[in-house]
Amino acid sequence: MGFSTDAIHAGQKPDPVTGAVITPIYQTSTYAQEELGKHKGYEYGRTHNLTRQSLEANIAALEKGKYGIAFSSGLAATHALMGLVKAGDHIIASNNVYGGTYRLFELIMKDYGLEFSWVDTSELKNIENAIRKNTKLVYLETPTNPMLNLTDLKGASEICRKNNLVSIVDNTFMSPYLQNPLTLGCDIVLHSSTKYLNGHSDVIGGIIITNDDSIHQRIRYIQNAVGAVPSPFDCWLILRSTKTLAVRMERHNKNAIELANFLAESKLAKKIYYPGLANHPQHELAKKQMKGFGGMISADFGEVETAKSLLKNVKIFTLGESLGGVESLISHPASMTHASVPKEEREKMGLTDSLVRFSVGIEDIEDLIADIKNALNSYY
Amino acid sequence: MNTQNKNNNTVDDTKYSMETHLIYGKNVTKKWDYSHHVLPPISSSIIYRLDSVERGAEGFIEFANSPITGEDPMPIYIYDRLGEPNKDILEENLAYTERGEMAVTFATGMGAISALMGILTKSGDEIIAHHTLYGCTYSLFTSWYPRYNIKVNLVDLTDSKNILTVLSEKTKVVYFETPSNPNLDIIDIVSLREIVDKINEQRPEADKIKIVVDNTFATPFCQRPIELGANFSIDSLTKGLGGFGTDMGGVVIGKMKYRDMLLLFRKDFGAVLNNKSAWNVITYGLPTLSIRIQKQIQSAQKIAEYLNNQNKVEFVNYPGLSNYKYYETAKKQMIDFNGNFSPGSLIYFVLKGKNAIESKENAKKFMNYAAKNAYTMTLAVSLGHTRTLIEHPASMTHSMVPIDKLSEYKIDPGGIRLAAGLENVDDIISDLDKCLNIV
Numbered sequence: 001m002g003f004s005t006d007a008i009h010a011g012q013k014p015d016p017v018t019g020a021v022i023t024p025i026y027q028t029s030t031y032a033q034e035e036l037g038k039h040k041g042y043e044y045g046r047t048h049n050l051t052r053q054s055l056e057a058n059i060a061a062l063e064k065g066k067y068g069i070a071f072s073s074g075l076a077a078t079h080a081l082m083g084l085v086k087a088g089d090h091i092i093a094s095n096n097v098y099g100g101t102y103r104l105f106e107l108i109m110k111d112y113g114l115e116f117s118w119v120d121t122s123e124l125k126n127i128e129n130a131i132r133k134n135t136k137l138v139y140l141e142t143p144t145n146p147m148l149n150l151t152d153l154k155g156a157s158e159i160c161r162k163n164n165l166v167s168i169v170d171n172t173f174m175s176p177y178l179q180n181p182l183t184l185g186c187d188i189v190l191h192s193s194t195k196y197l198n199g200h201s202d203v204i205g206g207i208i209i210t211n212d213d214s215i216h217q218r219i220r221y222i223q224n225a226v227g228a229v230p231s232p233f234d235c236w237l238i239l240r241s242t243k244t245l246a247v248r249m250e251r252h253n254k255n256a257i258e259l260a261n262f263l264a265e266s267k268l269a270k271k272i273y274y275p276g277l278a279n280h281p282q283h284e285l286a287k288k289q290m291k292g293f294g295g296m297i298s299a300d301f302g303e304v305e306t307a308k309s310l311l312k313n314v315k316i317f318t319l320g321e322s323l324g325g326v327e328s329l330i331s332h333p334a335s336m337t338h339a340s341v342p343k344e345e346r347e348k349m350g351l352t353d354s355l356v357r358f359s360v361g362i363e364d365i366e367d368l369i370a371d372i373k374n375a376l377n378s379y380y
Numbered sequence: 381m382n383t384q385n386k387n388n389n390t391v392d393d394t395k396y397s398m399e400t401h402l403i404y405g406k407n408v409t410k411k412w413d414y415s416h417h418v419l420p421p422i423s424s425s426i427i428y429r430l431d432s433v434e435r436g437a438e439g440f441i442e443f444a445n446s447p448i449t450g451e452d453p454m455p456i457y458i459y460d461r462l463g464e465p466n467k468d469i470l471e472e473n474l475a476y477t478e479r480g481e482m483a484v485t486f487a488t489g490m491g492a493i494s495a496l497m498g499i500l501t502k503s504g505d506e507i508i509a510h511h512t513l514y515g516c517t518y519s520l521f522t523s524w525y526p527r528y529n530i531k532v533n534l535v536d537l538t539d540s541k542n543i544l545t546v547l548s549e550k551t552k553v554v555y556f557e558t559p560s561n562p563n564l565d566i567i568d569i570v571s572l573r574e575i576v577d578k579i580n581e582q583r584p585e586a587d588k589i590k591i592v593v594d595n596t597f598a599t600p601f602c603q604r605p606i607e608l609g610a611n612f613s614i615d616s617l618t619k620g621l622g623g624f625g626t627d628m629g630g631v632v633i634g635k636m637k638y639r640d641m642l643l644l645f646r647k648d649f650g651a652v653l654n655n656k657s658a659w660n661v662i663t664y665g666l667p668t669l670s671i672r673i674q675k676q677i678q679s680a681q682k683i684a685e686y687l688n689n690q691n692k693v694e695f696v697n698y699p700g701l702s703n704y705k706y707y708e709t710a711k712k713q714m715i716d717f718n719g720n721f722s723p724g725s726l727i728y729f730v731l732k733g734k735n736a737i738e739s740k741e742n743a744k745k746f747m748n749y750a751a752k753n754a755y756t757m758t759l760a761v762s763l764g765h766t767r768t769l770i771e772h773p774a775s776m777t778h779s780m781v782p783i784d785k786l787s788e789y790k791i792d793p794g795g796i797r798l799a800a801g802l803e804n805v806d807d808i809i810s811d812l813d814k815c816l817n818i819v
Contacts, residue, residue: 022425
């Protein structure tokens with residue numbers, strides 16, 4: 001089935017009892033059992049929930065995977081993946097992943113005896129060089145947040161297979177509509193479903209997708225045993241959202257390309273990071289492994305004051321964390337999403353204090369461009 | 381109700397109290413087999429897949445056609461406006477709670493009132509109603525019904541015999557609230573039933589006068605009008621039955637033979653209850669009804685007694701005060717499921733003043749001060765909420781009543797309506813004390 005068809009139908013057969021076309025919200029914590037040991041496969045809300053199962057089947061299909069395992073946040077999903085390793089194991093991770101992932105790994109998981117190497121995975125040889133005897137996982141984010149560096153997923157997954165490592169890709173920035181890491185040979189895909197998957201800025205959620213039976217078994221076990229499960233209502237809201245994912249992503253993509261071109265042509269920004277621009281160092285790779293370039297743009301305005309003024313004076317863009325909503329958001333990674341990364345680390349990757357990140361929404365692009373023009377004019 | 385075992389879809393209602401029934405409802409229902417989910421799922425689809433054109437046709441034939449299908453079939457769902465599992469489950473439970481044969485829900489209390497009056501009257505008919513009514517019911521009766529040539533006679537029904545003064549051959553409905561909104565008049569349902577029965581003796585079946593009671597102020601916890609002789613009971617689910625102030629809704633309860641007409645009216649006029657709102661009443665509203673209303677009654681009684689002793693207060697209307705004009709009638713008909721006197725959660729009181737104008741000014745001062753300074757009282761319309769609500773009927777809920785009619789309908793220009801919430805009652809009284817001090 002095509003993507004848009006799966007988005008609307010996968011995991012969402014009409015309710016067998018009533019024929020309800022839209023999946024009901026199974027808002028119950030427990031299930032009545034007929035007698036000891038006899039039930040319909042549903043025992044307790046943390047373990048089983050029909051609305052959640054619909055969501056998991058739906059997103060698994062969109063990511064071309066067999067299994068989906070949903071969580072109450074993207075970070076809860078990332079944390080669940082740490083259940084694939086144990087003390088003494090080593091993990092290689094992209095050096096500019098989402099700040100919350102960095103914080104989880106460095107400030108929490110390290111204390112449990114896990115070792116991390118932060119490498120620039122846009123160069124595949126850096127992954128190979130970082131492999132140790134005890135390396136188990138390679139954790140990738142492409143494009144990265146907020147620098148929009150790409151990692152060659154086919155190449156990276158080949159290295160992982162050769163070295164018996166499990167490859168994980170945080171695909172939040174692209175959404176399954178624009179990139180499917182499983183089809184490029186990766187083992188696990190992770191999403192913060194809060195972002196493009198849900199798209200309406202009204203749910204926090206996360207999900208893991210895989211084709212591997214044993215990984216699925218382990219993560220499913222953790223989902224129940226650790227318990228960071230999403231509520232049935234949140235699952236239902238995300239199911240509402242995936243139906244429009246294709247049309248939303250088309251528009252995010254189109255708007256972002258136009259905005260990036262405007263920023264480039266107007267020379268308002270000192271440097272623009274967007275894989276859709278021909279001068280992005282990995283533009284060719286982007287064209288190869290992605291079906292579009294996404295809705296995220298970062299731009300360095302050179303001066304902290306310029307960035308501050310832009311953030312303060314925009315009227316349509318909302319200053320806020322998160323991304324992937326229908327409404328355009330603007331943020332300051334250095335003090336917001338990536339504040340937990342030390343300044344020297346930030347500067348090394350180009351994440352300066354004058355860098356601004358745009359999550360381009362689906363408003364009329366003329367209004368978005370005018371908003372940025374006006375906001376910068378009020379500074380100059 | 382049938383008496384069958386739990387697995388077989390009904391419960392023995394002689395063995396259990398209503399408090400328990402409010403939690404379980406019918407427990408297992410044919411309307412939607414969710415029997416392994418302890419709570420019903422929230423239905424969230426506007427349409428239902430049909431297996432075949434024939435099944436679709438069958439569904440349309442079954443809809444609002446009880447004589448063919450008999451009672452309580454497993455419905456063929458088609459489209460939310462016609463029917464949907466959450467509303468059906470709620471309706472079964474509400475009918476049970478109000479001691480009627482059936483219930484049909486609507487988008488709001490006004491949706492329920494206009495639907496019931498819509499099926500009971502037609503052009504040329506007359507309605508007799510108590511002269512003190514909720515403002516929007518008054519507005520429905522006096523602004524809209526004249527356009528349809530339906531005449532509404534407003535009289536004082538606290539004396540049942542008064543219906544005889546406006547009775548005509550065209551009279552089809554006697555309509556009232558008890559306690560009435562906002563001033564808590566109590567109308568004797570049993571006595572009205574006797575009079576109406578005598579009139580009905582002379583009439584053919586189709587022309588028999590129906591008694592309709594808006595039971596919103598009492599809720600079925602305090603009063604079941606159908607048990608007392610009313611033909612229909614109406615509730616705004618927005619109030620005590622919903623209980624949390626999150627959702628609008630209304631319901632008509634009565635005999636099974638009216639269900640089809642009400643469903644057809646709802647289908648064609650479209651005031652359909654939202655399924656998520658229905659789910660809230662099933663899940664939160666009904667199961668907590670008895671503990672909420674019990675607590676509100678306890679608080680209202682104390683508040684009424686407190687107000688009754690304040691020299692700045694002219695008078696207090698509360699059915700639980702032994703010096704209240706209608707105390708004896710209230711004691712007779714406002715009783716909970718276990719037979720205890722349950723005078724409700726609403727209080728109406730008037731502040732003193734040299735004249736009506738000064739009394740109104742004092743009331744405004746009191747309420748404006750409360751709006752700004754009282755932690756436990758919120759100036760807002762509605763009632764039956766978790767929060768104690770106060771309001772000024774003359775300028776808010778009853779602003780549709782013309783000024784020159786206010787005194788005729790016993791709505792004082794300075795009257796204050798208080799709906800007790802679930803706060804600690806001492807806190808409410810201490811806030812009231814502060815507010816009275818500045819008057």
